Amino acid sequence: MIKVAMTSVYVDDVAEAHAFYTDVLGFETRLNMDLGGGTLFVTVGAAEGAQPDLQLLLEPGQGPIAEPYRRALREAELPCIVFSVDDIEAEYERLSGLGVHFPQGPQEQGPVITAVLDDTVGNYVQLVQEKG
Incomplete structure (x- = not known):
């Protein structure tokens, strides 16, 4: 069996991204090393x-590969990653109350409800909840 162990998100500033992803979105720090x-x-x-076996690497978004990729996603208003939530309305209210900007509030899309937020470090992130 193959499982995802780590995936990454290119960010403008790793320290700012760490603060947003932990303090606002509620993730926990798994590794924090100064290289x-x-x-x-x-x-x-x-x-x-x-x-416990899945990590998200907050990766510096500068460079010849990351910059064009990130710019293209942003211009197309596409999320760079999707996170599942149990109650999208509650998360939308909680995060909006913390000042998070949502270019797309909760809306039904077939079998799911989605919302898109700005992670403050250069990306759109989609939240998704299965209906049912």
Whole structure:
């Protein structure tokens, strides 16, 4: 069996992304290493032991590969990653109350309800809840 162990999101600033993904979205820090020269290696994951073997690497978004990719996603208003939630309305209200900007509020899309938020570090992130 093959399972996802780590995936990454390119961000404008790793330290700012770490603060947003932990303090606002509620992820927990899995790794936080200073590699020297201002380079950080930071991963986060779902809190409270949910998905203990899955990490999200907050990766510096500068460079010849990351910058065009991120720009194209942003211009097309596409999310770079999708997170599932149990109650999208509650998350929308909670995050809106914390000042998070949602270019797309909750809306039904076939078998799911989705919303898109701005992660403040260069990306759109989609939240999804299965209907039912």
